[in-house]
Amino acid sequence: MPEVTETHLPGVGVRHEFTTGRGDRVSVLVFRTGRREVALYDPHDPDAASAVLHLDEDDARTLTDLLGGNPVTEAVAGMQQIEGVVLDWIPVTASSSLAGVSIADGQIRTRTGASVVAIVRTDSTLPAPEPTEVLRAGDTVVAVGTVEGLRAMRQLLSG
Amino acid sequence: MNLLAAGSAEVAEAFVEIGTVALVLAVLARVATWLRITAIPLFLLGGLVVGEGQLIPLDVSDSYITLTGEIGVLLLLLALGLEYTAEELQTGLRTGARTGLLDALANFTPGFAIGLLLGWEPIAALLLGGVSWVSSSGVAAKVLSDLDRLGNRETPSILNLLVIEDLAMAAYLPIVAALVAGSDASTTVKNVAIALAVVVLILGLAMRWGRHLSSLLAGSTDESLLLSVFGVTLLVGGLAQELQVSAAIGAFLVGIAVSGPVQQRASALLTPLRDLFAAMFFFHFAFAIDPSDVVRSLLPAVALVLFTVPGKLLVGWAGARRIGVAVPGRIRAGTALIARGEFSVVIAALGATLADGSELAALAAGYVLLTVVIGPIAARVDARRLAARIAPRPQPAPT
Numbered sequence: 397m398p399e400v401t402e403t404h405l406p407g408v409g410v411r412h413e414f415t416t417g418r419g420d421r422v423s424v425l426v427f428r429t430g431r432r433e434v435a436l437y438d439p440h441d442p443d444a445a446s447a448v449l450h451l452d453e454d455d456a457r458t459l460t461d462l463l464g465g466n467p468v469t470e471a472v473a474g475m476q477q478i479e480g481v482v483l484d485w486i487p488v489t490a491s492s493s494l495a496g497v498s499i500a501d502g503q504i505r506t507r508t509g510a511s512v513v514a515i516v517r518t519d520s521t522l523p524a525p526e527p528t529e530v531l532r533a534g535d536t537v538v539a540v541g542t543v544e545g546l547r548a549m550r551q552l553l554s555g
Numbered sequence: 556m557n558l559l560a561a562g563s564a565e566v567a568e569a570f571v572e573i574g575t576v577a578l579v580l581a582v583l584a585r586v587a588t589w590l591r592i593t594a595i596p597l598f599l600l601g602g603l604v605v606g607e608g609q610l611i612p613l614d615v616s617d618s619y620i621t622l623t624g625e626i627g628v629l630l631l632l633l634a635l636g637l638e639y640t641a642e643e644l645q646t647g648l649r650t651g652a653r654t655g656l657l658d659a660l661a662n663f664t665p666g667f668a669i670g671l672l673l674g675w676e677p678i679a680a681l682l683l684g685g686v687s688w689v690s691s692s693g694v695a696a697k698v699l700s701d702l703d704r705l706g707n708r709e710t711p712s713i714l715n716l717l718v719i720e721d722l723a724m725a726a727y728l729p730i731v732a733a734l735v736a737g738s739d740a741s742t743t744v745k746n747v748a749i750a751l752a753v754v755v756l757i758l759g760l761a762m763r764w765g766r767h768l769s770s771l772l773a774g775s776t777d778e779s780l781l782l783s784v785f786g787v788t789l790l791v792g793g794l795a796q797e798l799q800v801s802a803a804i805g806a807f808l809v810g811i812a813v814s815g816p817v818q819q820r821a822s823a824l825l826t827p828l829r830d831l832f833a834a835m836f837f838f839h840f841a842f843a844i845d846p847s848d849v850v851r852s853l854l855p856a857v858a859l860v861l862f863t864v865p866g867k868l869l870v871g872w873a874g875a876r877r878i879g880v881a882v883p884g885r886i887r888a889g890t891a892l893i894a895r896g897e898f899s900v901v902i903a904a905l906g907a908t909l910a911d912g913s914e915l916a917a918l919a920a921g922y923v924l925l926t927v928v929i930g931p932i933a934a935r936v937d938a939r940r941l942a943a944r945i946a947p948r949p950q951p952a953p954t
Binding site: 403404405406407408411423425428429433435437440441442443444445448 | 638646704706707710715819881883884939
């Protein structure tokens with residue numbers, strides 16, 4: 397996840413800002429009143445917002461639903477309530493030794509103690525993938541396990 | 556008193572006059588929305604036209620309008636005090652003190668100097684310095700949100716400067732109010748000492764007990780919260796006035812003292828009340844000014860504009876530069892600060908009892924009207940094109 401910087405605007409609210417993967421700068425201004433403004437910045441004048449979307453609280457909720465309305469997201473949100481079980485999203489990088497290797501061949505469960513419960517791809521999501529499923533660079537793996545297990549898996553997949 | 560029984564001709568006449576004034580102000584507020592400016596300059600113009608010029612004489616209701624205007628100042632300053640949380644004030648002081656100092660030097664000095672050059676007593680000149688010093692947070696906020704600039708990188712520097720000015724006023728207002736009230740050197744010194752002691756006392760109480768006050772108020776209904784804050788404001792204002800500290804400052808300090816979630820609720824509840832009474836205040840301020848005085852003081856007002864518009868541009872530039880904003884953003888920051896407004900009118904009104912008071916009020920009215928028009932227009936200038944002209948540099952390569 398990209399780094400999000402926070403700026404306090406006295407009398408107004410808080411502005412959260414980050415740079416997208418493609419290099420666009422985006423900010424979300426949360427007003428004290430609950431209103432939101434989403435702004436994009438002008439590449440020629442990076443200090444100025446070139447497009448601003450004004451959202452009231454309902455609009456913001458709708459947009460959040462649309463942006464995060466993936467079935468896996470909801471499943472994850474539900475599972476995070478269980479005590480002792482940790483869930484994480486881990487991107488598979490091209491440099492990973494497991495990119496292009498199936499879940500079974502990579503012996504992920506044996507080596508890390510954590511299980512792959514879903515694979516998220518740009519075009520589709522695979523809930524409960526078969527052990528023969530091959531991981532590709534760019535995939536995001538949803539995994540369940542202990543904190544240590546997930547840390548080990550992150551090293552394998554994103555290392 | 557029996558308002559409901561028919562018979563009091565004076566009350567009837569006062570109602571008609573106040574009702575007319577309120578309706579005129581309503582139309583002016585509508586025009587302001589249409590012109591996309593704040594309503595303050597139009598309220599001032601309205602007061603000027605109706606006032607001493609005698610276009611629409613208001614004889615009976617003068618004392619009523621005076622009282623509503625007085626309450627208006629209290630609510631205006633209460634709202635200005637409520638605008639920022641205690642943490643925001645502390646952070647502002649930590650990060651913006653240097654820019655704030657530059658602001659005071661660049662914008663207070665011309666007003667003070669012009670007051671002295673006009674042959675005014677030093678206290679009146681001190682007040683004129685205050686008039687030219689403080690930007691209008693109302694106009695700045697409106698410009699930023701109208702032009703969709705709240706997300707811009709230079710915006711924190713603008714808001715921080717407004718916070719600093721707010722804080723500076725907490726010290727400046729009681730001092731000048733005490734100076735105005737003092738008749739000779741020893742009472743003046745005594746008054747200033749009392750004023751500062753009261754400010755320190757109220758701020759100290761606010762720091763120590765403000766949380767208790769706020770949590771005491773937190774559980775109350777809207778109705779009770781509104782009445783509590785309104786009551787505390789008038790009470791503290793009245794007590795401050797008794798101690799020769801202007802009532803307005805008491806109200807301002809109450810605004811600073813109320814914090815936490817109560818602050819937002821109180822602020823939302825009091826906004827309509829403030830709009831009503833503050834409109835009366837601006838109207839009443841200009842009502843007492845002879846329009847021909849404004850015309851006569853136009854020359855010094857323009858001179859003051861010529862010094863203090865560049866003054867604000869400089870401060871905006873410096874503040875935005877400190878947080879790493881490029882040239883166009885620095886220009887935008889300066890233009891957002893040009894307009895003077897509510898504080899300037901309050902400061903000028905403090906000097907009403909001085910020998911040069913009416914001249915000060917006329918000059919301040921002309922000055923506020925000029926900057927309030929120039930500011931939002933300047934803010935719409937294409938800063939990027941201007942920046943390319945004053946500091947040409949190669950365009951960054953598109954990524």
